[in-house]
Amino acid sequence: MNKLFRSTTESKLTGLCGGIAEWLGLNPTIVRLVFVVAALCSFGAVTLMYFIGSILVPKMPYSHY
Numbered sequence: 001m002n003k004l005f006r007s008t009t010e011s012k013l014t015g016l017c018g019g020i021a022e023w024l025g026l027n028p029t030i031v032r033l034v035f036v037v038a039a040l041c042s043f044g045a046v047t048l049m050y051f052i053g054s055i056l057v058p059k060m061p062y063s064h065y
Helices: 016-023 028-041 045-056
Strands: none
Touching: 016 028, 016 045, 028 045
């Protein structure tokens, strides 16, 4: 099983959506769109969880390249 990391190659803001996309094997654009729609529908709760996740999830180490 793969470990979840923030992406350094598919990064727009913090790399969390890119890391989740790599972890799930999805296109990062789809994951980003889902996050944006969820953030708009949740009145900011998903945005708060995004930034907390960005703090808790480590960046991908260089040994994984």
